[in-house]
Amino acid sequence: METFLQQTLNGLVSGSIYALVALGYTMVYGILGLINFAHGELVMIGALVALQTVTLLNAAVPGLHPVILLLAGVAVAVPVCMAVGYLIERIGYRRLRNAPRLAPLITAIGVSFLLQTLAMIIWGREFHVFPQLVSTTPMQPMDGVVVSPLQIFTIVVAFALMGGLMLLVNKSRLGRAMRATAENHRVAGLMGINANGVIAATFIIGSGLAALAGVLFASNYAIAHYAMGFTPGLKAFTAAVLGGIGNLPGAMVGGLVLGLVESFGAGYIEHLTFGFLNSSYQDIFAFMILGAVLIFRPSGLLGERVADRA
Amino acid sequence: MKQNKLIFALAAATLAAGAVQAKEVVVRIGHAGPLTGPAAAFGKDGENGARLAIEDANAKGIKIGGDTVKFELVSEDDQADPRTATTVAQRLTDSGVKGVVGHVTSGASIPASRIYEQAGIPVITPSSTSPKLTQQGYKMTFRVIANDLQQGNALGKYAVDQLKAKKIAVIDDRTAYGQGLADAFANSVKTSGGQIAGREFTNDKATDFMAILTKIKAMNPDAVFYGGMDAQAAPLARQMKQLGMTAKLLTGDGGCTGEMIKMAGDALSATTFCTQAGIPLDKMPGGAAFRTQFKQRFGNDIHVYAPYAYDAMMSVIEAMKTANSVEPAKYQPALRSLAYQGVTGPVAFDDKGDIKGGSITVYNFDAGKWAPLQTIQ
Numbered sequence: 001m002e003t004f005l006q007q008t009l010n011g012l013v014s015g016s017i018y019a020l021v022a023l024g025y026t027m028v029y030g031i032l033g034l035i036n037f038a039h040g041e042l043v044m045i046g047a048l049v050a051l052q053t054v055t056l057l058n059a060a061v062p063g064l065h066p067v068i069l070l071l072a073g074v075a076v077a078v079p080v081c082m083a084v085g086y087l088i089e090r091i092g093y094r095r096l097r098n099a100p101r102l103a104p105l106i107t108a109i110g111v112s113f114l115l116q117t118l119a120m121i122i123w124g125r126e127f128h129v130f131p132q133l134v135s136t137t138p139m140q141p142m143d144g145v146v147v148s149p150l151q152i153f154t155i156v157v158a159f160a161l162m163g164g165l166m167l168l169v170n171k172s173r174l175g176r177a178m179r180a181t182a183e184n185h186r187v188a189g190l191m192g193i194n195a196n197g198v199i200a201a202t203f204i205i206g207s208g209l210a211a212l213a214g215v216l217f218a219s220n221y222a223i224a225h226y227a228m229g230f231t232p233g234l235k236a237f238t239a240a241v242l243g244g245i246g247n248l249p250g251a252m253v254g255g256l257v258l259g260l261v262e263s264f265g266a267g268y269i270e271h272l273t274f275g276f277l278n279s280s281y282q283d284i285f286a287f288m289i290l291g292a293v294l295i296f297r298p299s300g301l302l303g304e305r306v307a308d309r310a
Numbered sequence: 311m312k313q314n315k316l317i318f319a320l321a322a323a324t325l326a327a328g329a330v331q332a333k334e335v336v337v338r339i340g341h342a343g344p345l346t347g348p349a350a351a352f353g354k355d356g357e358n359g360a361r362l363a364i365e366d367a368n369a370k371g372i373k374i375g376g377d378t379v380k381f382e383l384v385s386e387d388d389q390a391d392p393r394t395a396t397t398v399a400q401r402l403t404d405s406g407v408k409g410v411v412g413h414v415t416s417g418a419s420i421p422a423s424r425i426y427e428q429a430g431i432p433v434i435t436p437s438s439t440s441p442k443l444t445q446q447g448y449k450m451t452f453r454v455i456a457n458d459l460q461q462g463n464a465l466g467k468y469a470v471d472q473l474k475a476k477k478i479a480v481i482d483d484r485t486a487y488g489q490g491l492a493d494a495f496a497n498s499v500k501t502s503g504g505q506i507a508g509r510e511f512t513n514d515k516a517t518d519f520m521a522i523l524t525k526i527k528a529m530n531p532d533a534v535f536y537g538g539m540d541a542q543a544a545p546l547a548r549q550m551k552q553l554g555m556t557a558k559l560l561t562g563d564g565g566c567t568g569e570m571i572k573m574a575g576d577a578l579s580a581t582t583f584c585t586q587a588g589i590p591l592d593k594m595p596g597g598a599a600f601r602t603q604f605k606q607r608f609g610n611d612i613h614v615y616a617p618y619a620y621d622a623m624m625s626v627i628e629a630m631k632t633a634n635s636v637e638p639a640k641y642q643p644a645l646r647s648l649a650y651q652g653v654t655g656p657v658a659f660d661d662k663g664d665i666k667g668g669s670i671t672v673y674n675f676d677a678g679k680w681a682p683l684q685t686i687q
Contacts, residue, residue, distance in 0.1 A: 003528045006553075010520035125348045127541055129573050138554040146554045221517040221545045223573060231515055266510075266521035279522050280484055280511030 002144030007267045008260065013151045013220065015259020016158035020213035021236030022243070022251035023165060024206030030246040031182045031202050033101065037108040038088055040233015041115035042081050042207050046214030047224045048123050050077035051130055058131075066133040070215075073133075077211045084115075085207025086200055094196065119226040127225045130218040154216050161209060162252050169248060174201060182246075242290050244300025253301055261289050334378040337636045339364065339626060340402040341383055341619070342412035342422065344390035351613050352414050356436050357385050358608050359619030360411045365607075367627050375634055381627065388422070390415045395422040403429035408636050409626040411619055416440030416487060423451045431638050432645055434625055436618035439563065439587050441490055444662040450638075452645060452659055454622045454652075455615075456587040456668025458487065459494045461562055464670035464686040465535075465585045466498025469560060472684070473583070475532035477507040479557070481522060481546070483514045483538035491562045492537030507531040514538060519546045523553055533558040540565050544573035551577040563587060566673055566680060582675040583683075588618065588654065589669045590682045596653035621652035 021043055028036045050073035057064065057072050092111050096104040134153045138146040169175035177198045180188040185195040217232055218224045235258060243254025265285035269277050277285075293301060341360040343353030364381045372379050384407055388395040395418035402410055403425060410426060410433040413419040419438035426433040427448040434452040435443065441459045444451060469475045478499050482492035496506050507529045510522040523546070526534060534550065534557050536543050543565035550559060558581040561570075566584035591597040594617060604612050626641075628650045633641035650657045658666045667687050673680035 003524060006524045006527075007521060010518075010524060013520070014518050127544075127569065127573055129575065132575075136548070136552050138552055140554070146552070148552050217517075222548050222575070223517060223541070223545055225541075228517075231517075263521040263524075267525045278509065278511060279525075282511075282521070283513070 002142075003267065005142075005145045007263045009145070009147055009151065011260035011263030012256065013154050013259070014262065015239075015256040016155050017213050017217050017220070017232065017255075018236050018239045018258050019252045019255025020158050020161060020209050020216070021232055022239040022255045023162070023248065024210050025237050025240040026243070026245055026248060026251040027178075027202050027206045029240070030248075031178065031185070031199055032093070032097075032104075034093065034104045035108065035237070036088075036093075036203075036206075037105070037233070037237075038092075038111035038115060039206065039210060040229040040231075040236070041112050041119070042085060042210035042229070043214040043217060043232050044119060044224075044226065044229030045084060045115065046077045046081045046211030047130065047218035047228065048119060048128070048214075048226070049080045049211075050074060050215045051128055051218065051224050052123075053077065054131060054133070066131075069131070070133040070219075074212065074215055077215060078208045081207040081211035081214075082204045085203040085210075089200055089203040094199075116226060116229070123226055125226065127223055130222050130224045132219065132222055134219060150219060154220060157212070157216060161212060165205070165209070166248065168205070174198070178202060238286070238290055242293055242300055244302045247300065247302050250300055250302035257289075257301065258286060262286050265289075334380045335374075335636070336380050336382055337630075338382045338384050338405065338407045339623065340386060340405075340407040340410040340412070341623075342386045342388050342395070342398050342402060342410060342418070343414035344418075345385070345387035347389045347391075349390040349415060352437065352615060353387070353390070355613035355616045356412065356414050356619035357383075358604070359436065359612075359616030360623040361385075362604060362607060362616075363620045363623035363627070367624070372627065372631060374630055374636055379630075379636065386412075388413050388418045390418055392417050392421045395419070396425055398422070399425040403431055407431065408630075408638055409433070411436060411622045411626070413438060414615070416443060419443050420446075423448055426450050430642075432626065432629075432642050434622040436622045437587075437615040440487055441494075442486060444664050448663070450642065452622075452625070452663040454618050454625065454654070454657055454665050456670050457664060458491045458562065458587075460668055461585050461587055461670050462491045462494025462496075462537075463498040465560060465562065465583075465672065466495045466504070467502045468585075468672050468684070468686065469533055469535070469558075469583075470499055470502035470504035473533065473558060475504060475558060477505050477529070477531040478533045478535060478560075479508045479510065479526040479529060479531040480506055480535045481510045481512060481519075481526075481537070483512055483516075483542055485514050485538065487564065488514070488537035488539075490537075491564075492535065495535050495537065495560075495562075512538075512542065514542065516542060517545050519549050520553070523549055523555065526557075527553055527555050531557050533560055535560045536565060537562060538564055540567045540570040540573065544570055544577075547574040547577040547582065556581075558583060560584065571675070571678065571680070578675040580674065580676065584673050584675075584680065586614075586671050586673065587668065588615075589671050589685050591617065593671075593682070593685060594654050595651070600653045617653045621650075621654050621657055624652060625650055625657050 024039045053076040054069045054073045134150040136148045177193045181198045189195045239254035239258040240251045243250030266279045266282040343356045345353045386398040388398045399422035416438040432450045439458045441457045482488040561584045563586045566586045629641045629644040633644040671685045672683045674683045
């Protein structure tokens with residue numbers, strides 16, 4: 001039972017990070033029908049920019065409170081990622097808006113390589129230590145289950161951001177414009193909505209979320225590296241498909257489900273298959289679930305709700 | 311035009327004069343390792359070790375087959391990359407080297423060894439520890455350092471006998487290196503009377519080990535062994551601490567690095583152990599003298615494997631002396647039966663080309679660095 005609770009907690013932590021990244025994929029897909037494969041790299045850029053800021057600030061003004069350092073890191077990383085996200089859209093994708101679907105997809109893969117290589121040139125190939133600005137000292141709320149303040153922080157921040165995004169999309173003027181553009185950006189344009197502006201805003205918001213996810217990811221594993229965006233990017237894409245790509249609540253559910261499935265997969269796969277499979281199949285297990293979901297619900301858990309996608 | 315002709319004539323004359331003056335034979339020996347990229351420090355270290363051996367040999371004015379031999383080092387950069395390694399190996403064999411010291415990483419050594427085998431040129435690695443390298447049945451492949459099987463064996467026995475660990479969980483990253491090391495470790499634990507509590511797996515790109523660690527924690531083992539590199543071992547150590555696990559953490563040489571200390575930070579403690587093939591410099595028979603000489607020549611300290619590269623190069627030269635020939639086909643049998651007292655200890659090869667009685671050192675994390683605990687033969 002303790003192990004079960006612990007695995008649930010593990011799954012929630014990684015799942016909420018996947019969910020944050022998945023939102024970026026799904027928002028862009030919802031509006032443009034484009035899988036933005038460069039999105040994972042924004043997670044990496046967010047983490048490395050935050051790390052750079054924290055390091056510089058710590059060197060300039062030693063002895064600052066960790067929370068101030070963390071906020072400063074985020075305050076720089078988020079705008080930088082937003083700017084990068086905007087530039088990707090402006091330079092890379094906007095000209096291809098009416099091109100065949102494959103063209104922006106291949107461009108996205110190219111942008112991903114470009115960003116990774118740039119990061120490698122700037123920050124080198126070595127692994128960097130991301131400082132633990134939120135405590136990781138384990139606490140025991142009940143016997144056999146441990147949770148660290150950092151894990152609670154990760155889950156709370158992720159859920160708060162997801163809630164905020166839902167409010168933005170469903171209640172604000174910009175959100176309404178986004179939903180309208182998602183339905184049909186030409187018609188939305190005729191209704192006086194600046195479609196290009198809305199699409200840029202989507203990229204900017206998604207990139208900001210990716211930056212925050214990057215900081216959470218790097219804090220949790222205390223590591224930052226130029227290639228660190230690939231795996232969470234791939235997992236988040238999987239989560240977005242699992243939940244129903246283009247569907248915002250779907251991305252959140254997909255992320256959390258994927259995190260939990262991975263955690264339970266690694267923890268229980270041996271028991272479930274009577275020792276036939278072991279934890280080397282944990283990733284395969286996650287993709288088996290994805291396959292099963294897509295066979296019975298081809299458009300994901302919550303469905304690719306086209307009319308409401310944004 | 312006239313001037314050009316004059317320069318040509320002069321150059322030709324100089325070359326001819328040079329050829330006549332030098333009565334010595336020039337023998338080129340290759341060194342291959344990463345000189346760029348993340349593992350560049352290891353490659354440069356090996357190159358320097360090999361260079362030092364060549365300079366020492368040249369200073370002695372060694373005579374082979376009646377001629378004074380002048381050795382020359384041909385250094386190539388394999389970037390620790392399997393594909394580049396084969397290109398480099400081909401280039402070395404084409405350039406007529408009589409032997410090669412290298413490559414540095416197992417991933418480069420294994421594909422390159424086939425090319426040297428076909429060309430019939432002996433290759434001695436100073437630092438590739440994968441057991442697979444010498445299991446290919448090649449006649450030209452040698453190694454002057456203990457391999458991972460020996461490393462896993464030594465640590466498994468040490469864990470049960472010295473650390474008194476009865477129940478041990480084993481994790482590996484499913485790479486050739488990690489899996490080989492973990493298998494050897496697990497077998498050794500079992501034969502020493504210990505118990506393998508669980509066998510878990512991850513991959514060499516993972517950062518999250520919470521799920522498998524939670525599972526392992528429930529088994530309550532005395533120690534956790536990780537077969538893989540420091541990039542995973544460090545977050546693994548942190549997550550063990552985060553889960554409040556008190557089991558000892560054991561790793562092989564992949565986790566026995568300065569990077570591991572930097573990345574794992576306060577998650578390392580006196581209950582973290584690791585092994586490295588070979589022995590610490592100050593325990594080597596010729597260690598102190600080598601350190602001084604190396605520092606004097608290159609102005610920096612030895613990274614890790616320079617003494618092994620030195621011994622590898624000296625083994626080639628010794629074998630040439632014994633066989634009284636610089637031709638690979640002639641001196642290869644002498645290499646097989648070599649008995650040479652090197653900087654790192656006695657060098658002799660078994661029938662696979664592995665060093666006989668290679669040593670393994672167990673390290674313990676102490677006051678911010680790896681402190682050698684015990685050397686096992």
